[in-house]
Amino acid sequence: MRTSTNKLARKVQLMISGPCESWLLVFFLWKLAALRIGKELILPAPERVFAVLLNLVQTPEFWRHFFATLRRGIVGFLFSYFAGVTFGLCAGLNSYFNQIFRPVLVTMRSTPSMSFILLALIWFKSDAVAIFVTFFVVFPLVTQNVLEGINQVDPALLEMAEIFRVKPGRILWKLYLPAILPFLVAGAAAGLGITWKVMIAAEVMAVPRWGIGTRMDTARIFLNTSEVFAWTAVVVSLGYLFDRALAYITKNLTLPWRKP
Amino acid sequence: MQDGIVQNGDIKVDRITKNYGPLRVLSGITMTIPSQKIVAILGPSACGKTTFLSILAGLVQPDTGTVTGLSAQGVGFLFQEPRLLDWLTVYDNLTFVLADKLPKASLRPAIEEYLKSMDLSAYRDYYPQKLSGGQRQRVAIARALLYPSPVLLMDEPFKSLDLGLKFQLIRDFLELWAKQPRTVICVTHDVKEALLLADEIYFFSQKPTVIKERFIIRKPRAERSLDDPDLLETEKEMIKVLIEENNRSSRLL
DSSP states (O other), rough: OOOHHHHHHHHHHHHHHHHHHHHHHHHHHHHHHHHHHOOOOTTHHHHHHHEEEEEHHHHHHHHHHHHHHHHHHHHHHHHHHHHHHHHHHHHOHHHHHHHHHHHHHHHHSOOOHHHHHHHHHHOOOOOHHHHHHHHHHHHHHHHHHHHHHHHTOHHHHHHHHHHHTHHHHHHHIIHHHHHHHHHHHHHHHHHHHHHHHHHHHHHHHHHOSOOHHHHHHHHHHTHHHHHHHHHHHHHEEEEHHHHHHHHHHHHSSOOGOOOO | OOOOOOOOOOEEEEEEEEETEEEEEEEEEEEEEETEEEEEEEOOOOOSSSHHHHHHHHHHOOOOOEEEOTTTTTTEOOOOSOOTTTTOHHHHHHHHHTTTTOHHHHHHHHHHHHHHHOGGGGGOOOOGGOOOOHHHHHHHHHHHHHHHHHEEEETTTTTOOHHHHHHHHHHHHHHHHSSSSEEEEEOOOOOHHHHOOOOOEEOOOOOBOOOOEEEEESGGGGGOOOOOHHHHHHHHHHHHHHHHHHHHHHHOO
16 A cells, blocks of 8 residues: 555646746746846746736636636637648548648748738638638647658558458558557647647637637737736646647557557 | 368469569579468578568569469468457457458357367467467467468468477477368478478579479378488488589589
8 A cells, every 4th residue: 555655646747847946946047037027017927927828817808708718719629630630641642632732731831920911811801810820830830740651651561451452441441540659649749849839820810709828918008018028928837738738648549559 | 160261272483583672582482382281481591581571561662573372361360479459369360350250150160169179278368478488379370360361471480489388389280280271382491390291302503593493292291201211311301402502502602
């Protein structure tokens, strides 16, 4: 009993000690810098930001802004992800499609996010701008991952399937998809990571009625630096939460053939 | 054992040539492979044995010449490596290939029977990574023999195995093959392996490849052993041909 408690304590210690120490260091340096500058308008102290955040979360508006961004983020990401996987598969499995599609993909990847934001501002209502921009940034990223995954599929296995005349549908589901699974997960992680950054940038520019970006822009206009920091903390937490959730799902979606 | 295999008769290979750019690989290969016999093809490294097998499998088209008598059902194939999907169990690896090739009702019993014959029943739910190299190749043998085609092509299937395991697997393979004989074309570089397996052995020359020699092994397979004086005599002749061919190629180099 005692041993198992010790083990659990050690596990918890391992889980929190790393992040705890690094957070303490960040807060310490932040506090030092705030003291040195001495102007809340430029750099508020961490405890001030925490107090503002505490006030914010107690208002119903906070949650409306929060959930509006969350909803847009999830919709934008899922739409981009599934479109990216579908197009990636089509391009990876069909060289003609790949030839046609590749220049479009390269163009999308090299176009600055700000160009998409500005165009979307002209074309769409402010609510749809963030989703549109997220799509154009996340979609090529996911597609590229899927394409890389397909290129890494063992040609010997494909030759085996061809010789044994395995049906294309079965090859897709039983050979390609499991083979590119690590690339699908990597694509999801990279896509999620960038979704929140792009989403906030688009919201700041488009200023939809509800959204964290809108609130950040309002705080900027009123020179409320503490609130900008507080909202930033919210977005960072959101990204971190999704990153952990994905890591948890990936870990529990244990690939049985890789179990020791 | 298995339903649905339609025997097709002899396979006739007629004046096959194949070039890769300016390099002539096969230069007018002609042979008749009798139905339900095992034919081994030997020759120096890189003489085009695998290209020849790829042509029979329909993966590569010859530049000239024809192959007739191959089944519309395709061919079974035993590769040098097992080529199993790591993420499927032994049983699922077999159904991956066989699910739509065998009648639904006989699929499971046929797989179970072959797994039993190959001493793999206990491993049906194992992933390939958990099996030894020999066990993985046994799964590949079961897959190749379960595939409902009258023709089986083999590309050095026992090459990567140690000596003891190799001859054990050859015995197991022949036992299963004898239950339902089919035409086998086996590319190998191992003279002993060819002597134990084949009814006929063809020697390919260096590139541009032609058939250099043909040996017919009349001794019944069941009576063959590695220390059989007749086979040892044939082995000597075969090694002589191989050395001659290798010397010729080093002179050419």
